[in-house]
Amino acid sequence: MAAIIGVNGIGKSTLLRTLGKVQPKISGTIQLNNIPLEKLTDLNLATQISVVLTEPIASKNLTVWELVSLGRQPYTNWIGTLSDVDKEKIKSALEIVDLTPLKYKKCYELSDGQLQKVMIARALAQDTFIILMDEPTSHLDLYHKVQILKLLQDIAHKTKKTILFTTHEIEIAIQLCDKILILEQGKSAFGEPCELIRNRNFENLFPSDTITFDSSTGAFRVNR
Numbered sequence: 001m002a003a004i005i006g007v008n009g010i011g012k013s014t015l016l017r018t019l020g021k022v023q024p025k026i027s028g029t030i031q032l033n034n035i036p037l038e039k040l041t042d043l044n045l046a047t048q049i050s051v052v053l054t055e056p057i058a059s060k061n062l063t064v065w066e067l068v069s070l071g072r073q074p075y076t077n078w079i080g081t082l083s084d085v086d087k088e089k090i091k092s093a094l095e096i097v098d099l100t101p102l103k104y105k106k107c108y109e110l111s112d113g114q115l116q117k118v119m120i121a122r123a124l125a126q127d128t129f130i131i132l133m134d135e136p137t138s139h140l141d142l143y144h145k146v147q148i149l150k151l152l153q154d155i156a157h158k159t160k161k162t163i164l165f166t167t168h169e170i171e172i173a174i175q176l177c178d179k180i181l182i183l184e185q186g187k188s189a190f191g192e193p194c195e196l197i198r199n200r201n202f203e204n205l206f207p208s209d210t211i212t213f214d215s216s217t218g219a220f221r222v223n224r
């Protein structure tokens with residue numbers, strides 16, 4: 001599980017959306033298993049990368065089951081008939097995020113935290129080895145932020161999927177992520193949290209007259 005962090009406007013969402021081919025790249029090359037992203041068809045890509053963005057869900061009128069079943073779209077025929085395998089994948093995705101009891105609820109009836117779990121389940125149902133998520137914990141309270149990120153960590157470790165997400169929750173990311181990418185103007189650091197702390201990579205993230213990073217606790221302190 002890896003997080004992309006950095007100050008507002010540094011380009012976290014742009015990078016994530018570009019990696020998922022949701023928007024065209026500005027420059028450079030992106031390869032997936034040595035194949036340039038632009039050479040892959042959208043359908044092929046949809047079996048390898050699932051993307052969860054911050055845009056509100058188009059139809060909250062769908063039930064939880066229906067929304068999660070959209071994750072099977074790359075595998076179903078053109079009318080979207082679900083096979084037994086599709087149904088099994090949806091069922092297991094709902095079980096992983098603990099939403100089985102809510103499967104017939106309409107999405108507009110859910111809390112923000114439950115809705116976020118539905119989006120994770122949709123990505124799981126898509127059954128890709130890479131999941132990209134843009135700010136999966138925005139609008140959640142501290143407890144639910146930690147709950148969602150622990151769930152993602154658990155999924156990444158148990159299923160061996162790569163989960164890459166953007167976040168402003170740097171301190172939680174330091175505690176839960178295997179790797180962190182710190183986006184900065186001109187240079188970016190990528191590595192294990194402890195390695196980044198050792199290399200003092202968090203220390204210049206914010207203006208030091210306002211916020212300093214305490215490497216002994218892995219936390220930020222507001223300068224009074």
Ligand SMILES: Nc1ncnc2c1ncn2[C@@H]1O[C@H](COP(=O)(O)OP(=O)(O)OP(=O)(O)O)[C@@H](O)[C@H]1O
Binds near residue numbers: 014
């Ligand atoms: N590599 C780049 N080159 C030029 N412009 C860029 C690049 N990356 C991002 N931008 C532009 O910078 C602006 C902010 O980018 P983006 O929304 O990705 O930042 P962010 O880090 O996700 O911000 P926030 O934390 O506020 O959500 C956008 O207008 C985007 O088009």
